Amino acid sequence: xxxxxxxxxxxxxxxxxxxxxxxxxxxxxxxxxxxxxxxxxxxxxxxxxxxxxxxxxxxxxxxxxxxxxxxxxxxxxxxxxxxxxxxxxxxxxxxxxxxxxxxxxxxxxxxxxxxxxxxxxxxxxxxxxxxxxxxxxxxxxxxxxxxxxxxxxxxxxxxxxxxxxxxxxxxxxxxxxxxxxxxxxxxxxxxxxxxxxxxxxxxxxxxxxxxxxxxxxxxxxxxxxxxxxxxxxxxxxxxxxxxxxxxxxxxxxxxxxxxxxxxxxxxxxxxxxxxxxxxxxxxxxxxxxxxxxxxxxxxxxxxxxxxxxxxxxxxxxxxxxxxxxxxxxxxxxxxxxxxxxxxxxxxxxxxxxxxxxxxx
Amino acid sequence: xxxxxxxxxxxxxxxxxxxxxxxxxxxxxxxxxxxxxxxxxxxxxxxxxxxxxxxxxxxxxxxxxxxxxxxxxxxxxxxxxxxxxxxxxxxxxxxxxxxxxxxxxxxxxxxxxxxxxxxxxxxxxxxxxxxxxxxxxxxxxxxxxxxxxxxxxxxxxxxxxxxxxxxxxxxxxxxxxxxxxxxxxxxxxxxxxxxxxxxxxxxxxxxxxxxxxxxxxxxxxxxxxxxxxxxxxxxxxxxxxxxxxxxxxxxxxxxxxxxxxxxxxxxxxxxxxxxxxxxxxxxxxxxxxxxxxxxxxxxxxxxxxx
Numbered sequence: 001x002x003x004x005x006x007x008x009x010x011x012x013x014x015x016x017x018x019x020x021x022x023x024x025x026x027x028x029x030x031x032x033x034x035x036x037x038x039x040x041x042x043x044x045x046x047x048x049x050x051x052x053x054x055x056x057x058x059x060x061x062x063x064x065x066x067x068x069x070x071x072x073x074x075x076x077x078x079x080x081x082x083x084x085x086x087x088x089x090x091x092x093x094x095x096x097x098x099x100x101x102x103x104x105x106x107x108x109x110x111x112x113x114x115x116x117x118x119x120x121x122x123x124x125x126x127x128x129x130x131x132x133x134x135x136x137x138x139x140x141x142x143x144x145x146x147x148x149x150x151x152x153x154x155x156x157x158x159x160x161x162x163x164x165x166x167x168x169x170x171x172x173x174x175x176x177x178x179x180x181x182x183x184x185x186x187x188x189x190x191x192x193x194x195x196x197x198x199x200x201x202x203x204x205x206x207x208x209x210x211x212x213x214x215x216x217x218x219x220x221x222x223x224x225x226x227x228x229x230x231x232x233x234x235x236x237x238x239x240x241x242x243x244x245x246x247x248x249x250x251x252x253x254x255x256x257x258x259x260x261x262x263x264x265x266x267x268x269x270x271x272x273x274x275x276x277x278x279x280x281x282x283x284x285x286x287x288x289x290x291x292x293x294x295x296x297x298x299x300x301x302x303x304x305x306x307x308x309x310x311x312x313x314x315x316x317x318x319x320x321x322x323x324x325x326x327x328x329x330x331x332x333x334x335x336x337x338x339x340x341x342x343x344x345x346x347x348x349x350x351x352x353x354x355x356x357x358x359x360x
Numbered sequence: 361x362x363x364x365x366x367x368x369x370x371x372x373x374x375x376x377x378x379x380x381x382x383x384x385x386x387x388x389x390x391x392x393x394x395x396x397x398x399x400x401x402x403x404x405x406x407x408x409x410x411x412x413x414x415x416x417x418x419x420x421x422x423x424x425x426x427x428x429x430x431x432x433x434x435x436x437x438x439x440x441x442x443x444x445x446x447x448x449x450x451x452x453x454x455x456x457x458x459x460x461x462x463x464x465x466x467x468x469x470x471x472x473x474x475x476x477x478x479x480x481x482x483x484x485x486x487x488x489x490x491x492x493x494x495x496x497x498x499x500x501x502x503x504x505x506x507x508x509x510x511x512x513x514x515x516x517x518x519x520x521x522x523x524x525x526x527x528x529x530x531x532x533x534x535x536x537x538x539x540x541x542x543x544x545x546x547x548x549x550x551x552x553x554x555x556x557x558x559x560x561x562x563x564x565x566x567x568x569x570x571x572x573x574x575x576x577x578x579x580x581x582x583x584x585x586x587x588x589x590x591x592x593x594x595x596x597x598x599x600x601x602x603x604x605x606x607x608x609x610x611x612x613x614x615x616x617x618x619x620x621x622x623x624x625x626x627x628x629x630x631x632x633x634x635x636x637x638x639x640x641x642x643x644x645x646x647x648x649x650x651x652x653x654x655x656x657x658x659x660x661x662x663x664x665x666x
Contacts, residue, residue, distance in 0.1 A: 140645055140648075290458075335461040
């Protein structure tokens with residue numbers, strides 16, 4: 001007879017080991033999945049995890065790691081603050097879109113003027129757009145007690161329609177020969193979020209992501225607000241007694257995560273993506289949820305998890321072109337990772353006991 | 361703009377069809393939540409049901425077999441959620457999200473070779489002379505068997521929850537899992553069965569979209585209906601008949617905005633297309649004033665020793 005016994009204290013060792021074990025388990029079962037699709041499992045896994053880092057064309061793929069990792073880390077850091085406190089913002093995808101639209105909107109409004117003030121204004125606008133979109137579920141939750149999960153998610157679909165409307169209407173390139181999509185910001189110097197060091201993939205979004213990691217780390221370990229976040233998640237009643245203001249916490253957590261998601265969207269649209277198009281968003285807002293959990297809601301963990309997830313995106317693309325692995329297989333692979341993580345997390349809080357249960 | 365292009369009879373008949381996927385998904389989730397579990401994976405189970413049903417219907421030529429396969433597919437995926445939340449005691453919100461992310465990927469993978477195919481049609485039930493009654497006939501008696509099954513399912517769920525011992529036990533588990541456990545009820549087993557029921561219903565709801573409402577397969581075609589179903593359960597205060605009413609309301613709105621798009625109203629298509637989501641939010645806000653009705657143990661993890 002196997003049964004679970006609650007640990008008096010969460011195991012630190014397992015807390016660190018589960019993400020690693022989950023990755024290993026996902027590699028194994030992901031390999032099985034690829035095998036059933038008729039692909040060589042070993043070759044697929046090697047292509048996904050090794051090729052981008054140390055393969056023949058790694059000089060091309062390594063910068064991609066930063067480009068794809070930055071938005072994931074930026075969004076996941078914001079989400080993790082809320083998740084820690086039991087405030088579930090799952091509409092980061094919508095906030096990402098709104099940030100991109102606000103940021104690009106400001107940039108396009110200035111076209112063709114050049115100037116140093118344009119890019120900082122775009123950054124502010126992007127952050128504001130994401131913050132604004134996240135404030136809707138936050139205020140509704142605070143004022144009316146509506147469920148922030150459902151509201152933030154509904155707003156993703158609203159934002160997607162808004163994006164479609166913008167790229168086909170207001171922001172459409174007047175010199176674009178009727179094609180949908182805005183002007184390409186990469187060709188507009190004052191608005192272009194270019195690599196800080198040519199070809200390194202290191203754009204302003206990467207810098208922002210690193211700052212966010214440090215900011216979150218300091219907040220959670222040194223600041224009273226960070227303490228309020230942690231204690232609310234771990235012991236809501238204790239938080240009440242210690243004088244935590246839940247209203248402020250909801251506004252702060254949702255606002256910050258929206259702001260960071262908006263920044264991520266803005267840096268993406270003005271840099272790697274370049275233009276507002278109907279399908280410019282690729283689901284970073286949802287993948288960031290996996291990143292946040294894989295990183296154990298810890299800033300440093302999220303940084304590592306974000307890089308790993310970026311690796312699966314890039315490796316997935318390579319596997320798609322070289323081995324014909326379908327894009328959806330990578331999505332399944334990423335979903336699987338979250339499953340294994342959640343399942344294995346049991347060992348952090350419980351231990352297995354073998355043998356008969358004795359009657360006391 | 362030409363509003364006269366909207367045929368009121370077709371419109372009403374159409375919104376009954378639009379509401380059916382919601383009815384299935386929401387009534388399944390209602391049972392799951394009544395047992396005290398919050399499964400946010402409805403969207404993932406729906407889309408998995410949509411492709412399982414579609415693929416089976418295309419391969420066998422039988423839409424009814426398709427719906428059976430959709431129920432099996434949805435239930436199978438929900439077992440993953442049951443394993444995570446009931447056996448490994450994982451957080452229910454996170455597990456539900458995982459289920460949705462996984463389901464969306466899995467369905468896209470399974471559905472690759474089914475894009476652009478027309479599924480076999482499920483014929484409408486022949487009610488004979490009933491269908492010829494003016495007004496009522498075309499609205500009520502020109503539908504397929506699954507649509508009626510949805511309404512019967514709501515009635516059956518209501519009756520089972522209200523009048524039977526099984527329903528009482530399910531509610532007891534949802535209101536106080538510790539008390540139910542102390543009485544000797546198998547909390548984990550009952551919740552697992554409820555979760556599987558919810559998965560099967562969501563699967564059928566998804567297949568109704570891919571086989572009847574649209575009917576074809578495209579990636580991510582459920583487009584948030586699973587999430588609206590979750591909102592609908594809150595809207596209905598966990599009461600089956602109110603859920604039916606709510607589903608028709610949403611079905612009506614969806615159908616209306618589609619009809620307005622078709623009629624060429626001066627509002628851009630994108631803004632019409634956002635309306636069901638915006639209205640869901642508004643309804644959630646309006647209803648948030650009178651709380652209550654939620655099962656007391658909703659979303660809480662059960663562990664026998666604690």
